Amino acid sequence: MSVAKIIEVNAASATSMEDAVKKGLAKTSETVKGIQGAWVNEIKVVCGPDGSVKEWRVNLKITFLVQ
Helix, strand or coil: CCEEEEEEEEEEECCCHHHHHHHHHHHHHCCCCCEEEEEEEEEEEEECCCCCEEEEEEEEEEEEEEC
């Protein structure tokens, strides 16, 4: 029987939403093994005074198998 656990992680990128997700998964995989997948739970954009996108922020729910 396999047991899975879900953790919540926040990550950010000045480049793109996809880059923020990749950074969050990469950083998490440094200490968590057996990552199976992730849900993008929330997306936030930080804007400059002119309305331009300054930073993408994502909230991820990452699933991994418990050893």
